[in-house]
Amino acid sequence: MIRAATPADVPVIHALIRELAEYEKCVDQARASEEQLREALFGARPAAYAHLAVDDASGEPVGLALWFLNFSTWRGVHGIYLEDLYVRPSARGGGHGRALLTELARICVERGYGRLEWAVLNWNRPAIGFYESLGARPQDEWTVYRLTDEALEKLGGPAA
Template sequence: MIRTATPADIPVIRALIRELAEYEKAPQEARATEEQLHEALFGEHPAAFAHLAVDESTGEAVGCAMWFLSFSTWRGARGIYLEDLYVRPTARGRGHGRALLAELARICVERGYERLEWSVLDWNRPAIGFYDSLGARPKDEWTVYRLTDGPLAELGGQGGPGGSDR
């Protein structure tokens, strides 16, 4: 079962994010607090959205999709950027990941959004195989760049020390 997250889900969302960070070998990077997540998802101007995969037999959240709206200047249309997709290892292989992606695809189709995009670590072969099986294709000609922490502050005129790149 897939459902939209509620404010009561913030602790489990934070736990799933931390589990994903551990899987991606960067647990120190998962610094978001419950307060930050609440503001981002349910504040006056939400920056992101979340859906949970729930095990129907236990009622336990076993996966999460965190996403936000994007915009294509070339297509002149909105899209969804999937920031995180995570299913607990004990629940993998039961269709939860596919169901989460299908819900986001459904939202795209229903609202006239023209893209559903995400990034995957190049070493995550199980995820790449899963995405390939859905018909998703990598954008090999693009390289992701990111400014954070010190370099972001420096470019923005605020100075500051260097830091992580997550």
């Protein structure tokens, strides 16, 4: 079962994000607090949205899709950018990842959004194989760039 997250889900969302960071060997970079997630997802001006995959038998969340809207200037419509997709190892192979992506694709179609996009680590061959089995294709001609921490402060700080 897939359902939209509620404010009561923030602790489990936080835990799933931490588990994903451990899987991706980047737990030191996962600094978001439960308070930050609560504000981003359920504050006065939500910046992101979350859906949970829930185990039918136990009712416990086993997967997460955390996403936000982007905009295509070429298409002139919104799209969804999937920031995090994670299914607990014990629940993998049960269709939860596919169900989460299906729900996001359904939202795109229903709302007239033109794209569903995400990034995947190059070494994550199981995820890449899964995504390609759904018809997703890599955007090899694009390279993601990122400014964080000191570089971001240097460029955007008061002395810039």
